[in-house]
Amino acid sequence: MPDSRSTVLENRDLGGGVWLLRFRDPTIADDVGPGQFVMIACSPPYEPLLLRRPFSIQRVEGDVYEVLYRDVGKGTHRMTKMQVGDEVQVLGPLGNSFTMPRPDETAVLLGGGVGIPPMVALADALEAAGHTRWAAYVGVSGIVDEGCFVGFDERWPNDDRVRRATMDGSIGFEGHVVAAWLDRGITGPTRAYACGPMVMLRAVADTAGTHDVPCEVSVETMMGCGVGACMSCVIENRAYRDGDEAARKSMSPYDRWLLACRKGPVFPSDRIVLDDGGFLH
Ligand SMILES: Cc1cc2nc3c(=O)[nH]c(=O)nc-3n(C[C@H](O)[C@H](O)[C@H](O)COP(=O)(O)OP(=O)(O)OC[C@H]3O[C@@H](n4cnc5c(N)ncnc54)[C@H](O)[C@@H]3O)c2cc1C
Numbered sequence: 524m525p526d527s528r529s530t531v532l533e534n535r536d537l538g539g540g541v542w543l544l545r546f547r548d549p550t551i552a553d554d555v556g557p558g559q560f561v562m563i564a565c566s567p568p569y570e571p572l573l574l575r576r577p578f579s580i581q582r583v584e585g586d587v588y589e590v591l592y593r594d595v596g597k598g599t600h601r602m603t604k605m606q607v608g609d610e611v612q613v614l615g616p617l618g619n620s621f622t623m624p625r626p627d628e629t630a631v632l633l634g635g636g637v638g639i640p641p642m643v644a645l646a647d648a649l650e651a652a653g654h655t656r657w658a659a660y661v662g663v664s665g666i667v668d669e670g671c672f673v674g675f676d677e678r679w680p681n682d683d684r685v686r687r688a689t690m691d692g693s694i695g696f697e698g699h700v701v702a703a704w705l706d707r708g709i710t711g712p713t714r715a716y717a718c719g720p721m722v723m724l725r726a727v728a729d730t731a732g733t734h735d736v737p738c739e740v741s742v743e744t745m746m747g748c749g750v751g752a753c754m755s756c757v758i759e760n761r762a763y764r765d766g767d768e769a770a771r772k773s774m775s776p777y778d779r780w781l782l783a784c785r786k787g788p789v790f791p792s793d794r795i796v797l798d799d800g801g802f803l804h
């Protein structure tokens with residue numbers, strides 16, 4: 524995975540603390556799979572003096588890639604100060620990617636807030652592969668953070684396949700994304716994909732399980748290094764949590780605790796424990 528200098532092309536304030544950052548960097552944009560992420564050095568002079576921060580790659584066009592971020596703390600606040608022309612140290616692309624659906628499957632993409640970017644990346648990848656049988660359910664709290672929809676708004680402003688939802692009903696469907704999905708119904712072979720708050724991932728996983736729909740989730744654990752060195756990003760293997768005494772004894776700590784940065788961030792939803800601990804959203 525390359526560690527390179529990405530040049531800021533745009534750092535746009537979308538309102539509600541949500542920003543869109545576009546970089547030019549052929550080294551990183553060259554080969555990105557949907558679901559992969561980058562580790563960005565947030566502090567001037569944008570070298571990795573402090574721990575970098577992880578962000579999903581939302582879209583790639585030629586040698587340009589973009590991330591959508593929410594200003595929530597020190598690192599992301601510093602990112603809001605990045606200027607066009609700044610050179611930023613970025614590591615990536617990192618992690619694994621979503622599994623593409625079978626040709627007969629409808630891909631259902633569910634994204635919440637700043638968990639929407641990997642769904643944009645997946646929708647782009649599906650279109651590029653000629654798989655037009657997909658539907659996206661994307662949700663935010665209300666009009667204040669509608670900037671999170673930008674990836675879908677720019678490419679699919681009026682497409683029935685994209686259903687926007689808000690908790691306060693100010694845009695689109697009133698309610699959460701799983702309700703928006705169930706409202707339209709689950710018909711035929713389906714494969715679900717999700718990224719967002721942990722409570723949302725649990726609801727998606729439960730719904731998928733109930734309807735026998737294979738499901739993958741992208742988890743956004745805290746990450747110190749992004750490359751498997753610091754062990755800050757562990758997530759528990761469901762086989763350990765649900766296993767009996769003998770099964771637990773047979774598993775090493777490396778089987779029990781999965782590194783989200785190396786084994787993920789994309790996991791089958793029934794493979795991991797979707798706990799709240801350590802999650803931001
Ligand atoms: C693979 C991956 C992809 C991500 N993609 C995106 C994205 O596309 N857009 C986006 O806005 N965010 C994304 N995130 C989350 C993003 O990395 C954090 O918001 C960011 O690191 C916060 O940095 P900060 O320095 O601003 O916050 P800090 O000042 O470090 O922390 C602010 C507060 O948030 C907590 N916190 C910080 N990071 C996390 C975290 N990852 N999980 C739980 N709590 C945390 C801290 O404990 C503290 O309470 C992603 C995370 C991962 C692991």
Ligand code: FES
Nearest residue numbers: 749751753754784
């Ligand atoms: S982030 Fe360091 S091991 Fe995963």
